[in-house]
Amino acid sequence: MAAFRRRPSRMIGISLCLLGLALAGCSLVAPAPAPSAPRNDVAALVREGHHAEAAQAYAALAAPNSADRDYYELKGAEQWLAAGRPAAARQALAAVSPAARLKLPVLRALVGASIALAGGDDAGAGANALRELARINPPQDAHDAREYWWLRGRGEFLSGNTVAGVRAYIARERWLTDPAAVGANRQELFSQIRAAAVRGDSFAAPAHADSVLAGWLALGPVALELERNPMRVNAALAAWQARFPDHPASATLIAAAQTEVRAVTTFPRQVALLLPLSGDAEAAGVAVRDGFISAYFQQDAASRPRVRVYDVAATPIAQAYAQALADGADFIVGPLTKANVAALAPLTDGRVPVLALNFLAKAIPAPRQFYQFALRPEDEARIVAQRLVADGRLRGVAIVPDGDWGTRVETAFTQELTRLGGAVLDAQRYSSSQINFSAIIRSELQIHPVPGGRSTHRADAAFVFIAGPPSITRLVIPQLKFAFAGDIPVYSMPGGFAPNPHANSDIDGMRFPDMPWMISADPVTAGVRAAVHAAWPANSARWDRLYAFGFDAYRLVPALRSGYFTGGAEISGMTGRLRLDAQNRIRRGLDWAQIRDGVPQPL
Template sequence: MIACLRLLSALCLAALLAACASSPSSSLGELPRTPDASIEQLLEQATQSKTPEKAALLRLSAADLAYRQGNAGQSAQILQQVPMEQLKPGQQIFASTLSAELAMTRNQPKAALTALSHPSLQHLSEMPVEQQVRTGTVRARALEAYGQTLAAAKERIFIAPLLENDAAAKNHEAIWSLIASLPTDQLQPTSTDDLGGWLSLAQAVKTAGTLEQQQAAIDHWREQNPKHPAALQLPTPLVKLKELASQPLSKIALLLPQSGQLAAVAKALREGFMAAHYQAQQAGQTPPSIQFYDSASLTSMDEFYRKAQADGVQLVIGPLEKPLVKQISTRPQLPITTLALNYSEGEQGPPQLFQFGLAPEDEAREVSRRARADGLHRAAAMVPKGEWGDRVLKAFSQDWQANGGTIVAIERVDQPVQLAQQIADMFQLRQSEGRAKSLQSTVGTTVAAQPSRRQDIEFIFLASTPQQAQQIKPTLNFQYAGDVPVYATSSVFSASGDQNQYNDMGGIRFCETPWLLDANDPLRKQVTAQWPQAGGSLGRLYAMGADAYRLAPRLGQLKTLPDSRIEGLSGSLAVSPTQRVQRQLPWAEFVNGQVQRLPDTQR
C-alpha cells in the first residue's frame, strides 16, 4: 500500500513538473518552474529519480523554491548538490542565475558576476523572456554593487523592452538613477540609441546651473528626442525638478548670533554670505531678499519660526549654535525649510532640515577617498588625543575599512617629548634595534646594522595642528620613515603664508577648501580686498558663508538629484540621504615651503 502511494506521489510530482516546465528548445532543455509541491517533496522525488538528469532538475526546482520563499541558506545548500555538467545549457543558465542571486544575498557581487560568466549564458537570447529578465536583472544589480555603473545601466536598458507595468516603471527609474550617478566626464554619448539618449539627458541636466536652466535643458532634450523612453515618461526626479522650478525663492532668513562666543565666527559667515549675494546682484540676477535675525537673543525657536512665517520667509539659513541645531533636529516637522550651519548628534532630522558645516569628519573621509584613488591599501593613523581626534579617526576608519582598506597601526599624539618614541613604536624600530643587539651578543663582535622599519605601512593618515605636523614630519625622516606618504586633513595648514613654518612639512599632502587654494577666485579677491583676514584660516568660514548662499535655492534640487553637486568655495557639495551637506575637497602638497595644488582624481 505504501509503495503504491509512493508511486502515485511520484507520478503526480512528475506531472506537475512537466506541466510547469518550459522548453525553449529541445537542445537547451526544459526549465524548472516552481511546482505546487514542497521543497521536501521535491528532494524526496530527486532521491527516487531513476536518472541523474531528472534528479538534478528536481533539486534545481527545490533550490529555486527555497530562494523564492526567502531561505537563501537552504537554497545554496541544495544548489551545491546539483552537478552543472548533468544539466542542459538552458538549465545551466537557470542554475547560474540562481547562484548569482544567492551571491547577492550575501553581498558578493564579484561572485555573482563570476556565476554569470558561465559559457551557457551565450544562449540567453534563446531563452524565454522571463528567464532573460531574471538573468539581466541580477546581472545589473551585481554590476552596480561592483561599481560598474555604466555597465549596469546598459544591462537595464537591454531588458527594458521585455518588461511591463510596475516592473517596467521600476527599471525605468533605476536606469536614470544609474546614469545620473555617473561623473560628467563619462556622459559622452557616442551613439543615438537609447543609451546615447540617456547619457545626453544626464549631461544636459548636470551641466545646467540653476533650476530654470535645468528645466530649459530638459525641455530642449525632449524636443530633440521625442520617442526616447525618458521623453515619453520623464523620470520622477526630473518631474520633481519641474515642480521646484515653479516655486522661486524670494525671501531668506539669516539666523546668526550677533554676540557671545560665536559672534566672530558668525561675522565671517555673514560677510561671506552677503558677498555672494552682492556678486549675484552684480551678475544681473534677481536674488532673494535677506532678513537678519539674532539667534543670541532668541527666547525660543517656536517664537522665531512664527515671526519668520509672518515676515514671509521661505527658507532659514542657521542657526549656528549646536544646542539650537540639536533642538530643531529632534522635532518631527519644521514650519519652514531650514539649512542649519552646524551638525546635530543624530543622523536623521525632520524632512525640512538640512545641515551644513565644516565637519572634520568630511575631511577624514576625503583622505580615505584620495588614498584609495592613489592605489593605497594599508594605513597607519596619527591623531591628537581627545574627543576631536577620536571623531576624526572614527570617520576615517569607517570609510577606509568599508572600502577594503586596512589600518595596521594607530598613535594618539599628545606630548612632543613622546613623539619620537611613538613613531618608533609605530614602525617597530625598537624591535629592529633589539634584533641587532641580540645578534651582536651572539657573535661577540660589533655589528654594523642600520635599524629597519616595518614595510607594510603604505601611508600615514594625519590629523593634527600645524605645530604638531611641523614636529611629526622631521621625526619621520629621522626615524627612517621619511619616504612614507603622509595624507592629512586641512588642520595641518595654518594659511598664514609663513614659508618658514612650511619648510619642515615638505611632502605632506592635505585636503583644503578651494577658497584657500585659489587666490584668483573672483569672489575671494573681492572679499579679501575688503577683509584681509579672509585670506587666512578664517577664509574657510567666509567660503562656508558664500556656499550657504549658493546652496539656498538648490537644496531641493540636490535632494531630488542625489548624485548632483555644486562646485563651491568650501568644497564640492552634495546632499546625503540624511540631508547633510557633504564636502569633497581639492588637494595640495607642501613643497620647499610652498603650497602646490595637486591634480584632482576621479571621485
C-alpha cells in the same frame, strides 16, 4: 529625479531587483531547465515572498547524492539574495560543483553575477559580474534575456562603461512587453545615467550612434546639472527635448524631472539668514553667507526669494529671531554656533521652519520643523571607519591631535570601527606645533631597525588613520616612508587634503573622503567653485568648505519646505549626498579619493 535620487541600500540593487521581477512577472532567473519540478511547498514559499524559508527548503532538496543538487543550490542562492542575505547566497553558490558551468550555464552565470553585484556598488563588483556573464552568450529565452541584460547593464555602469551600460538597458527593453516594466527599465537607466554623471564617467557617443543611444548619452551632462545645480537646469532640459523630441525618455522621464525641479527650486517669499558677521566667529559666518549668496545668484532673478541677513554676534539671538519674524520671514537659516543653536531651539514654535547650521546636543529635543545641518568631524570619522571595514582593513593605528576636536574624532572613529568588528591597535596624540613624528611612528608601528637592511614593523596593522590638517598629513606620510612603513595604507579625514598638486606629491597614496566641492572635477561643480573663487579670491581657499556649506544651506530650503526628503530622497550637494534622518538632521555621504601624482583621483 532632479538634484536628488532615492537611493536603494548599497546600490541600484536587490530592491530594484525585486521591483523589476515583480514588474516582469518573473523570478531572478528562469527555472528552466529544471531537472524536476520543485515541491509545491517550496513554490508556495517563493510566491508568498518567504524567501529565506524557500532558500532553506531548496537546501533540503539539494541532497548530497542528488543529480539535481547543483540546480537546487543555485535556486537556494537566488532566494537568499531575494531575502537580502548575500553572504548566505555566496555560501550556497560555493556548494555548487564546477560541472554546473556546463550543465546549467545560464543559471550559474546569472546567479553568480547577481551575487557579485550584491557584494558592493563599486567597480570591483561590476567587473566580477561581467566576468560571470562573459562565460555565456546572451540568452534567447525571454525570461533569461531580461535578467542577463539587466545584470549586464548594472555591471557595465559600475565598471564605468557608460555606453555599454546604456546599450544593455536598451537591449533589455526589447524583451519587455509589459508597459509598466518598460517604464521601470527606463527609469532605472535614467538613475544609472545620473549616478554615472556624478562619478564623472564619460558620455561621449560613439560614431554612428543611433538616436536612441545618442539621446540617452546626451542626458549625461543634463543629469549632472539636475544633481549638482538644478537652479540652472531648465534650459538644458528644454534643449535636450528639442533635440530628441521622440526619444523614449522624452514623454515621461523629462516631464517628471521638470516637476521635481520645481519642487526643489521653489522658495518661500522671504528667507532670514542668521549668522555671526562680527566677533570671534566672523570669518566663518561671512564664508557661509557668501556661499549662500553664491547659490542665490545661481537662480533666475524672477524666482529668487528675498533674503535678509542678521548679525547674531551684534544682536542677541532671541532678538534677531524675533526681528526676523516681525520682518516677515517664511523660513529661517541659522544660526551657526552651537551656543546660539541651543539658545534658539526653545524659542521656536514650528510655525516658521528653521534650518540650524549646527547640531543640538543629543539631550536637547528638537522642536517641530527645526532642522539641523552641520559639517561634523565625528560623522566624517565614522565614514572613514566604515570604508576601512568595507576595504577589509579591520585593524590599525590612529594618529590624532590633542584637544577636544581630537578626542571627539578618536572616540567616534574607535566606536564605529569596533561596532563593525574592527579594532584600533594603538592611538597616539600630537600637538599642533609638532614636526617630528618619528617617536609616535616607532611606538605605534613597533618599528625595529635591522642593521644593514630595512626596518620592520608590526604585521597586524592594516592601516594608519591620520586626523589633522594638510600640514600634518604632509609631515606624517613622508616620515612613515622613511621608517619603511610606507607600505601600510594611510587613510585621513577630509581636512587632511587641500588642493595643491605640488605640495601634495608628498601624500601620494593617501585615501580620504571629502565633499564634491573639494575633489570633484565635474564641470558643474568646477564652474560654481570658480565663480566663488573669482568673487572672493583672497579668502576662498581657506574657507572652501564653508562656502560649500552655505551653498547647500540655500539649496536645502525648498527641499525641506516641500517635504521632498520624505521617502529617502537625497540631494547631491556640494558638501556631499544629503539626506534627512528621523531626527530632522541632515546627514552627509562623502565621495572617496586617493592622491595620485599630487591630485585626488576618485575611488
